[in-house]
Amino acid sequence: WSQVVSEAEKIVGYPTSFMSLRCLLSDELSNIAMQVRKLVGTKHPLLDTARGFVYDSRNNLQMRGLVVLLISKAAGPSTAELSFQHDMVSGIYSSQRSLAEITELIHTAFLVHRGIVNIGELKSCDGPLKDMQFGNKMAVLSGDFLLANACTSLAQLQNTKVVELISSAIGDLVQGIYYENSKLSEENSLTDDIGISRWKEQVFLSHSALLAKSCQAAMELAKHSAEIQDMAFQYGKHMSMSHKLHSDLQPFVKESSSDTMAFSLNSAPAILHQEFRGREAWLKQIREPCAPRDNCARLKRPPHRCACVFQQLQEAIKAGKGVTSAIDLCRCHGNRALAALERFPPSEARDALANIVYAVTRFP
Numbered sequence: 001w002s003q004v005v006s007e008a009e010k011i012v013g014y015p016t017s018f019m020s021l022r023c024l025l026s027d028e029l030s031n032i033a034m035q036v037r038k039l040v041g042t043k044h045p046l047l048d049t050a051r052g053f054v055y056d057s058r059n060n061l062q063m064r065g066l067v068v069l070l071i072s073k074a075a076g077p078s079t080a081e082l083s084f085q086h087d088m089v090s091g092i093y094s095s096q097r098s099l100a101e102i103t104e105l106i107h108t109a110f111l112v113h114r115g116i117v118n119i120g121e122l123k124s125c126d127g128p129l130k131d132m133q134f135g136n137k138m139a140v141l142s143g144d145f146l147l148a149n150a151c152t153s154l155a156q157l158q159n160t161k162v163v164e165l166i167s168s169a170i171g172d173l174v175q176g177i178y179y180e181n182s183k184l185s186e187e188n189s190l191t192d193d194i195g196i197s198r199w200k201e202q203v204f205l206s207h208s209a210l211l212a213k214s215c216q217a218a219m220e221l222a223k224h225s226a227e228i229q230d231m232a233f234q235y236g237k238h239m240s241m242s243h244k245l246h247s248d249l250q251p252f253v254k255e256s257s258s259d260t261m262a263f264s265l266n267s268a269p270a271i272l273h274q275e276f277r278g279r280e281a282w283l284k285q286i287r288e289p290c291a292p293r294d295n296c297a298r299l300k301r302p303p304h305r306c307a308c309v310f311q312q313l314q315e316a317i318k319a320g321k322g323v324t325s326a327i328d329l330c331r332c333h334g335n336r337a338l339a340a341l342e343r344f345p346p347s348e349a350r351d352a353l354a355n356i357v358y359a360v361t362r363f364p
Contacts, residue, residue, distance in 0.1 A: 004359045005066065008352040012069040012090060064107050064211050065100035067239065067356065071232050072096040072218045074341075074349035078225070091349070095157055095221045102150045102166065103214040109146035110173050115139045162217040169213040176206025196329070199271050204237065207244045212236035231343040238337035239357055244268075245330035246360040251314065252323045253363050263314065268329065270313075273322030285313065327363055334361035 073091040087093055147170075154166055179202060194202075204212075215236035219229040251263035264270065265286065274282040317323060334357045344350050 004352070004355045005063070008066055008070055008356065011348050011352050012066065012073060012092065063243075063356075064214065065104040067211060067236065067353070068100040068103055068214050068218050069097065070349045070353050070356075071215050071235060071344075072100075072222065074344045074347055074353060075219055075222060075224055075228060075232065076345070076347075078223045078228075093222060095159075096218050098153055098157060099162070099166075099214060099218055099221060102153050103210060105146050105150035105153070106166070106170060106173070106210060109143045109150065110177065112139055112143035112146065114177065157221070159217075159221060161220050165213045165217045165220070169210045172205045172209035172213075176202060176204075176209075180206060194266070194271065195275060196268070196271055199266070199268060200241070203241060203244050208237050208240040211240045228343065231340045234340040235337050235353065238333040238340065239353075239360070242330045242333040242337065242357065243360045245326055245333065249323065249326050249330065249363070252318050253327075263310075265313070269317050269322040269326040271322075272325040272329075273317045273320050276321045276325075285316065330363075331361045334358075 069092055072093065076091060077088065077093075087095075089097075154163055157163070212233045213236070215232040216229045219232045224232075245268050248263070248267035249269060252269050277285070337357050338354055341350055341353055
C-alpha cells in the first residue's frame with residue numbers, strides 16, 4: 001500500500017501529505033495545537049487523531065485527496081476546456097487541486113469530530129474529568145474550524161454544481177456518523193440486526209460518499225460529460241467500499257494478530273457471519289458467558305464486553321463463511337471500480353488508480 005501511494009504521488013506532482021499544509025500552518029490551527037497539548041497524559045481520542053496527522057504509517061489520511069488528483073489527471077482536459085489548458089500543472093487544473101485539499105479538510109474535520117468521548121462512560125484511568133471535557137470542546141471547535149475553511153474554499157471555486165455535490169457529501173457524512181453514534185449509545189449496539197445491504201448503505205454514507213462525489217466534482221470542474229462524471233463517481237464509490245471491506249477484514253486475515261478486541265461486531269465479516277448463522281444463533285453466541293475459571297468471569301463483565309467471548313467470536317467468524325464472503329464482496333467492489341476506469345484513456349494516472357484497487361483487494 002505504501003509503495004502504491006508513493007508511486008501515485010510522483011504522478012500528481014507532490015506528496016499529498018503537504019496538501020493541507022497551508023491550513024495546518026495557519027495561526028488559528030497553531031493555537032489549537034498548543035491547546036491540544038494540555039491533553040497529554042489523558043486518553044482522549046483527539047490526541048491519537050493529532051498524532052495520526054504526523055505519524056500515519058498506512059497513508060490513509062491523504063488517500064482521498066490523492067484519488068481526486070489522480071482521476072483528474074487520468075481524465076485530462078475536456079474538449080470544452082481546451083482553451084484553459086494554461087491553468088494546468090502536471091495535467092491537473094488548479095481548481096481540481098483545490099478540490100483535493102477541500103476533500104481532505106472535510107475528511108480531517110470529521111475525524112476530529114469523531115474524537116468526542118461520552119463523558120458518562122469515562123473511567124478514572126482515562127484522565128481527569130475537566131481535561132476530558134476540555135478535549136471534547138477542542139474536538140468540536142477544531143473540527144468546526146477545518147470544516148469552515150473547507151466551505152470557504154469550496155465557495156471560491158464558483159461552481160454551483162460542485163458546491164451542491166460536496167455539500168450533499170457533508171450531509172451524507174453527518175447522517176452516517178449520527179447513525180453510528182446513536183447506536184453506540186445503546187447497550188445492545190454490538191448486536192445490530194442489519195443485513196449486508198443495510199451495511200452497504202451505511203458505509204456509503206459515512207465512508208464512500210465524500211470520495212465518490214469529490215471524484216464527480218473534479219470531472220465537473222473540467223467540464224467533462226455526464227457519462228465521465230458518473231464513471232468517476234462509480235470509481236470513487238466502489239474503491240472506497242473495497243477499502244472499508246479491506247479494513248474490516250484485517251483482524252480476521254492477519255496471521256499474527258493478537259489483538260482480539262480490534263474488530264466490531266458490526267463489521268462486514270461479522271454481519272455476513274450473522275446472516276449465515278441466523279439471528280438467534282448469533283445472539284446466543286454473543287451472550288454466552290465465560291467459563292468460571294476465566295478472569296473476565298471473575299470480574300463479572302457482561303459477555304459482549306468480555307475479551308474471552310470476543311476471542312471465541314473472532315475464531316468462529318474465521319471458521320465460518322463470513323470472512324470468505326467479505327473477501328469476495330471486497331473484490332466485487334474492486335472489479336466494479338476497475339470497470340469504471342475503462343472509460344478513461346490509458347495513462348500512468350489510470351494505472352495508479354488501478355494499483356490502488358489491487359492493493360486493497362489483495363489478501364494473504
